[in-house]
Amino acid sequence: MGLVKASITGVNGYTPDYVLTNKELESMVDTTDDWISSRTGIKERHILKEEGKATSDMAVEAVNGLLKKTNTRPEDIDLTICGTVTPDTVFPDTANTINHKIGAINAWGFDVNAACSGFLFSLSTGARFIESGRYKKVLVIGADMMSSIVNYEDRTTCILFGDGAGAVLLEPSTTGFGLEDEELRGDGSGREYLLMRAGGSLNPPTAETVARKEHYVFQDGRPVFKAAVKGMAQTVQQVMDRNQLSSDDITWLVPHQANLRILSSVSEMLGFSKDKVMINIHKYGNTTAATIPLCLWEWENQLKKGDKLILTAFGGGFTWGATYLTWAYDQ
Numbered sequence: 248m249g250l251v252k253a254s255i256t257g258v259n260g261y262t263p264d265y266v267l268t269n270k271e272l273e274s275m276v277d278t279t280d281d282w283i284s285s286r287t288g289i290k291e292r293h294i295l296k297e298e299g300k301a302t303s304d305m306a307v308e309a310v311n312g313l314l315k316k317t318n319t320r321p322e323d324i325d326l327t328i329c330g331t332v333t334p335d336t337v338f339p340d341t342a343n344t345i346n347h348k349i350g351a352i353n354a355w356g357f358d359v360n361a362a363c364s365g366f367l368f369s370l371s372t373g374a375r376f377i378e379s380g381r382y383k384k385v386l387v388i389g390a391d392m393m394s395s396i397v398n399y400e401d402r403t404t405c406i407l408f409g410d411g412a413g414a415v416l417l418e419p420s421t422t423g424f425g426l427e428d429e430e431l432r433g434d435g436s437g438r439e440y441l442l443m444r445a446g447g448s449l450n451p452p453t454a455e456t457v458a459r460k461e462h463y464v465f466q467d468g469r470p471v472f473k474a475a476v477k478g479m480a481q482t483v484q485q486v487m488d489r490n491q492l493s494s495d496d497i498t499w500l501v502p503h504q505a506n507l508r509i510l511s512s513v514s515e516m517l518g519f520s521k522d523k524v525m526i527n528i529h530k531y532g533n534t535t536a537a538t539i540p541l542c543l544w545e546w547e548n549q550l551k552k553g554d555k556l557i558l559t560a561f562g563g564g565f566t567w568g569a570t571y572l573t574w575a576y577d578q
């Protein structure tokens with residue numbers, strides 16, 4: 248890592264008003280609240296229903312609140328990185344749309360496509376810019392409108408996902424706390440298990456791809472489940488070993504919220520008691536790139552300067568990893 252340490256100096260989140268409950272899903276597909284609760288831990292998820300609204304609009308809500316909280320002027324933002332698999336448009340990217348909407352007139356930006364690891368990969372990228380010494384204020388966003396790519400006739404996926412956005416501000420550390428270490432990984436051989444089959448250059452959109460429902464999320468859940476448990480547990484352990492940390496030393500484990508059973512397995516394997524694991528999957532479901540910043544936002548008032556956090560994620564690609572950071576401020 249460079250001499251300048253990047254630290255998170257603020258966090259904010261946004262979820263749309265509409266709440267899609269398990270009960271409502273029971274009327275849409277052949278499922279039950281009991282199955283969803285026991286197999287995933289999810290009770291409800293928020294869905295963006297407003298006509299003409301997209302991922303950038305949720306991100307803008309999160310970022311505007313963040314700028315206010317941190318007394319940051321939009322024109323002082325240098326760079327915006329947005330982790331998302333549901334960009335407003337295939338191109339241009341969503342980060343530039345966000346910059347335009349918030350008035351970040353001196354910033355540039357780009358999207359990071361790493362599915363559920365989107366926030367971790369974006370955070371890593373943003374930290375490198377801060378560490379270079381040239382960038383002073385970097386917005387890192389995880390935002391996904393999963394409802395735009397979910398087939399609400401497919402009970403194996405529609406029960407899982409929700410919409411939301413979370414954002415953090417990265418600045419050079421003034422306290423000595425910040426991003427300490429990471430172990431980020433990818434394995435393209437896993438791409439067939441979790442993907443959107445059409446719409447890209449391999450299978451451009453046609454009437455046939457639409458008829459075959461290939462513009463929706465496809466997931467083969469079991470292999471993803473197994474790889475997620477293994478990948479998250481291994482990378483968290485690697486980061487802890489490298490920094491001579493045990494689970495007792497870590498204040499909070501912040502896992503991507505994909506399935507409560509995955510979170511429980513990973514926490515147990517690593518020896519984390521439940522009260523040290525951020526879990527809000529019951530309220531939001533899997534919001535893809537937004538799950539981790541939404542957790543940080545919800546727990547912000549409990550976080551203290553110097554707290555040791557490990558963030559971990561696993562997602563389509565496959566992509567996965569763990570990031571170790573020390574919290575830089577008291578709220």
Ligand code: UT7
Nearest residue numbers: 278279282363402403406468469471472475505506561562
């Ligand atoms: O965030 C990115 C990474 N994603 C993940 O980490 C997700 C990983 N995978 C999972 O979380 C789980 O695999 C799922 C929640 C997707 C599925 O749970 P599962 O325990 O692996 O179920 P399964 O796919 O093995 O299906 C078991 C049964 C099947 O019926 P049969 O073949 O045993 O008769 C499914 O058809 O459950 C059935 N099923 C359902 N039943 C009621 C599948 N979805 C539903 C449903 N309601 N919504």
